[in-house]
Amino acid sequence: MKWNIVILSSSIVSSDWLESFACLTATQIHDELTTAYGQGVVSYRTVAHWIHRFSSGRESLEDDSRSDRPIAIITQQNIDAVKDLVQDDPHISTDYTADILDISHGSVYIILKEHLKLKKISSRWVPHKLTPTQQQRHMNDIVFKYLQEEKIKVMAHPPYSPDLASSDFWLFRLLVVQLSET
Template sequence: MDKPCLHSYIKTRLLLGLIATQTHNELTTAYEQDVVSCRTHRRIRSKQELKAWVTPEESPLTEVRQKLFEEKTMFVMFFMTNGPLLIHQVPAGTPINAIYYRDECLKSIVKKLDKKRASSTANHVKLHHDNAPLHMNNILVNYFQEEKIKIMAHPSYSPHLAPPDF
């Protein structure tokens, strides 16, 4: 399992209310001991601690410093009642628009649902997401109608839309 997927799994388990040691134990049992460490914080040294006396012949010690901002990774996640269905990592610098959301996320969800519930028809699929302008674009509304996906009503940009809430 790659590092971004591990991070999203850990965050999801935390949102579900599981303690960190329990999640760590699950990961080590599933993926062996060296896949994830149980480090809880990173210590950044102060300038005072970095000072050191050197002789005129010696060159000063080189200290590798952390970037001002760590690189962030965006994920698009889809859940079913029994757990995550799709975790899609968005490549760095890629803008998410209606076409990207339809082609990269929704089409793969429909394929996974067809495999998972082949006997069930598409009329039983209900999608619960916020009604942000991106999600309610004409391109997506037409795609939902083609695939017979029902959209559950939800206020735009609601902070209460979180996977553990339903």
């Protein structure tokens, strides 16, 4: 007798047994397999599942075909699409983005945080770290206008200098005036 043993979802099934087991119940088949291969080789539920599948017309012992891995949602195309949406509207919500692109809220959040390195501050998506261009000296328009009106010279200094801040520049002129009077 030729034995073709196939391992299917943690159970051992012999193709020659299929014909001889056709008239047996799931309990009887489970007992036969346990006697032949030992306790714990196959569960009763697995035997009952396969009996149901074969009685429904299944003829093959092979597993159903399926892809090797789940479909990846976080693709370069989706990353670019999320990036475009955020650039068009920095106030866009993750739920709205997910609805537009037909992907999950979690995937949008992962794209925003891990791939685009953005965080939401005051309902607006901004970069975690500023780019070198963004790190260059920048001022609020009101402060800049005030400095021009008062003819205060703005000194060039490296971005994020711990020693100087644009709002402290008025102090230098005041110190120079007071020191020159003494």
